[in-house]
Amino acid sequence: MPRPPPRTERPPWTRQALPSLLSVALALLVCFIAIALSRSDLGVAARAYLEMIWGGLGDIPGFLATGDWSVLTRAWGESATKAALLTFTGLAVSAAFFVGLFNIGAQGQMTVGAIVAAVIGAKVTLPSGAHPLVAIAGAALAGALYALLPAVLKLRRGVHEVISTIMLNWIAVSLVENWLVVGPLRATASGDLSRSGTDEILATAELPRILGGLSRLNAGFPLALGAAFAVWFWLRRTTRGFETRAVGLGMNAARTAGIDIGARVYQTMALAGALAGTAGAVWVLGTEHKFPATLGASYGFDGIAISLIGQNHPLGVCVAAAFFGVLRAGGTRMQLLGVQKSFPELIQGLALLFVAGRLIWENLLRRPAKRMASEAEAPRA
Amino acid sequence: MAAVDGVSIELREGEIVALVGENGAGKSTLMNVLSGLYQPDGGEVLIDGEPVRFRSPRDAIARGIGMVHQHFMLIPPLTVAENVVLGSEPRRGGLLDIDAARIAVRETGERFGFSLEADAVIEELTVGSQQKVEIIKVLYRGARVLILDEPTAVLTPQESEDLFSVMRELAAAGHTILLITHKLREVLAVAGRVYVMRRGRLVAQVNARDSSELELAALMVGDAGRPRSTPSAHGTRGAVLLEIEDLRVLGARGVPALRGVSLKVHAGEVVGIAGVDGNGQRELAEAIIGLLQPTSGAVRLGGEPLHRLSVGEIRRRGLAYVPEDRLAQAIVGPMTAEENVALGRDRQLPFARGSLIDFAGRRARAAKLLEEYDVRPPDPQARIGSLSGGNQQKVVLAREMDAAPKLLVVVQPTRGLDISAVRAVHARLLSAREQGAGILLISLDLEEVLALSDRLYTLFEGRVTGELGRAEFDEKRVGALMMGAVEREPLAPRADA
Numbered sequence: 001m002p003r004p005p006p007r008t009e010r011p012p013w014t015r016q017a018l019p020s021l022l023s024v025a026l027a028l029l030v031c032f033i034a035i036a037l038s039r040s041d042l043g044v045a046a047r048a049y050l051e052m053i054w055g056g057l058g059d060i061p062g063f064l065a066t067g068d069w070s071v072l073t074r075a076w077g078e079s080a081t082k083a084a085l086l087t088f089t090g091l092a093v094s095a096a097f098f099v100g101l102f103n104i105g106a107q108g109q110m111t112v113g114a115i116v117a118a119v120i121g122a123k124v125t126l127p128s129g130a131h132p133l134v135a136i137a138g139a140a141l142a143g144a145l146y147a148l149l150p151a152v153l154k155l156r157r158g159v160h161e162v163i164s165t166i167m168l169n170w171i172a173v174s175l176v177e178n179w180l181v182v183g184p185l186r187a188t189a190s191g192d193l194s195r196s197g198t199d200e201i202l203a204t205a206e207l208p209r210i211l212g213g214l215s216r217l218n219a220g221f222p223l224a225l226g227a228a229f230a231v232w233f234w235l236r237r238t239t240r241g242f243e244t245r246a247v248g249l250g251m252n253a254a255r256t257a258g259i260d261i262g263a264r265v266y267q268t269m270a271l272a273g274a275l276a277g278t279a280g281a282v283w284v285l286g287t288e289h290k291f292p293a294t295l296g297a298s299y300g301f302d303g304i305a306i307s308l309i310g311q312n313h314p315l316g317v318c319v320a321a322a323f324f325g326v327l328r329a330g331g332t333r334m335q336l337l338g339v340q341k342s343f344p345e346l347i348q349g350l351a352l353l354f355v356a357g358r359l360i361w362e363n364l365l366r367r368p369a370k371r372m373a374s375e376a377e378a379p380r381a
Numbered sequence: 382m383a384a385v386d387g388v389s390i391e392l393r394e395g396e397i398v399a400l401v402g403e404n405g406a407g408k409s410t411l412m413n414v415l416s417g418l419y420q421p422d423g424g425e426v427l428i429d430g431e432p433v434r435f436r437s438p439r440d441a442i443a444r445g446i447g448m449v450h451q452h453f454m455l456i457p458p459l460t461v462a463e464n465v466v467l468g469s470e471p472r473r474g475g476l477l478d479i480d481a482a483r484i485a486v487r488e489t490g491e492r493f494g495f496s497l498e499a500d501a502v503i504e505e506l507t508v509g510s511q512q513k514v515e516i517i518k519v520l521y522r523g524a525r526v527l528i529l530d531e532p533t534a535v536l537t538p539q540e541s542e543d544l545f546s547v548m549r550e551l552a553a554a555g556h557t558i559l560l561i562t563h564k565l566r567e568v569l570a571v572a573g574r575v576y577v578m579r580r581g582r583l584v585a586q587v588n589a590r591d592s593s594e595l596e597l598a599a600l601m602v603g604d605a606g607r608p609r610s611t612p613s614a615h616g617t618r619g620a621v622l623l624e625i626e627d628l629r630v631l632g633a634r635g636v637p638a639l640r641g642v643s644l645k646v647h648a649g650e651v652v653g654i655a656g657v658d659g660n661g662q663r664e665l666a667e668a669i670i671g672l673l674q675p676t677s678g679a680v681r682l683g684g685e686p687l688h689r690l691s692v693g694e695i696r697r698r699g700l701a702y703v704p705e706d707r708l709a710q711a712i713v714g715p716m717t718a719e720e721n722v723a724l725g726r727d728r729q730l731p732f733a734r735g736s737l738i739d740f741a742g743r744r745a746r747a748a749k750l751l752e753e754y755d756v757r758p759p760d761p762q763a764r765i766g767s768l769s770g771g772n773q774q775k776v777v778l779a780r781e782m783d784a785a786p787k788l789l790v791v792v793q794p795t796r797g798l799d800i801s802a803v804r805a806v807h808a809r810l811l812s813a814r815e816q817g818a819g820i821l822l823i824s825l826d827l828e829e830v831l832a833l834s835d836r837l838y839t840l841f842e843g844r845v846t847g848e849l850g851r852a853e854f855d856e857k858r859v860g861a862l863m864m865g866a867v868e869r870e871p872l873a874p875r876a877d878a
Binding site (some may be wrong): 237239240242243245246249250252253254255256257258259260337 | 456483504517629672691693694695696697704709710711712713714715716720723724725727728736737738
């Protein structure tokens, strides 16, 4: 019977990353054409992209002209803030993939984490060093518990996690935004201003700004990078991480070898929820300083795209999050040219679509290389 | 090794021919050649005296050869008519002509005495009816020769009877049926001629009328009664290690798979389980290792009950397991050989230091084992999915033996391996026995069981039908017990059993 030829080396990282890089490039190209067509002007599209880059990476011509660093740091702060949130939610989705589960619920887990962080930040009095940490820990715990629900339903009752996490998203949104934020936790009116959302968090709970007044860049960004490293370390260097990968790649073989499947699934889903919950905390403590009327942004759903574009690798997630953080922060500048600011989201969506068609890329890439890892550690999404 | 080696068979119009043989005898390969899935390395297929070449199953069906698979290829939510025409739908103006499909299904059914509702949804039909849909499917495509692969494996006795009368109808209408099975009673009931295959070769052609189950069983098994290696450990067998008492287990579809099995394995002996596929072997192994929970009965290891313990705990108590389905149950394909060696023992020395992976220790142990077990390539970082089946099995065996088990449960340890790998695996099992381990060898390959075992039990329909010591090994007697024959004289309880 025919057998694939023995292949002893793992695919180099370039080969793993190539489908993502090509997908993003293609998405950029398609969007460029879309802008050019909508304005029937290539020049506008080119200038819009340029504005987006200056908006995300900092106005380099402006900096060169004036020598004012704040032109750059302000933009970096915006990009890094968005990148931090995308990193957390991207990791939350990736973590679940490690045990073969598709966590669509990062949005709900993030919402739960955000409201807990907002409450701890506003109602608990703590010294400034400990306050954000306690709020983040509370948010992570809330996210973890919320993510354990679908895991329990999956293992005990066979409920598909895609269904349960989607539904739990809506439950979280309804409970938090439609009840808590407008009901028991609504901001106490001060003076004649009517406010939406919850009470502002105490100053002690705010995530410290790294560059002081130069930028809104806060401690959430290094925290996200640290989390990515920690996830990688756990996955690749610890025995439990090893068992987790074994469960994701071959559940029956792992079970037969005596690995406790339930423990691995619960631990990993709790980790996923904790990461999404932390995203909520960083968003509240670092950017909004309260839970506003609605979460507004869909960072939890964006995490799915970030995770897949990052090929479920913690480093890949960081790179993808940084890239789309820059595009999104810069996207607002495109409005200056009358171009919709949501084009970065379109780029992200298209890139996800192209990555999802990874088999096509692999067939195209296989031709010169004959054969590459078709069982790369990716979900069958 | 050729799976099918120089086999010639002929099929005549309107006859039912059976092809029998043990697992791995080459039946499936032969039928896959006939149905266009495999290309032969030599020889040819002639239809009406004219040589044909099949590049795909589509070619085969175009020439009138249709295959009814053991595992149905039906789409459960669609109707009978939709399933039958799927792939060659009648069209009218570019749209599916479902009325034509209904009529075609009804007509085909009526011609051969099926009673099937064309609009019934597949998932609401019994297994027996689903199989009839499969048969109508090939007839609709114009098959003159129908190949049925283990058609009764999933049927109740009544459904089997039903199927046989359909087969007779078809033969009477001029169709030819090639029945592939290892259920000899059915062969004798329905077939005219019987071909017997063993180890890739055709060993006999007999008329069902003049034959008997015993004769066929003996032909299938061959002269396997003479052991290839003479185990030497008769004198050294130790205390009772594994004790199974009246074990009852439900199988996959909630049907009892084990109906009261009792057996013992001593330290330092190989105990074989002989039986035809699907008589409870798999469930026996999985109940011992803890993957299946018995409904009643007991499994004891060294006197300690294993009831309700996790697989991990049972393994820690000294049980090792080589499962039947290597790819699904024994290895994690995308992981490396060394990762697979550590699987399940990854928190112990030398694979871990504290809660971290000890990469150097793991690499060293894996490299030593791969060398010792002659795995090629002996590269601990090779992805195990890229190794050949034999080398994968050597890695699995290396892992299981490295845990220094008291008892090793092995299921089909040499399935699909070439001769040198088979020898290596057998030598490893015997050397584990020399070191005092008890081995429960569950295999569908009777030759293997007879060659390696010090003692064997025959399993039939979830019950132990016989227990034989090495001196009593006799392929005819074993074959008869495997087919459910009950020994006239009740087995005297052994002094030590």
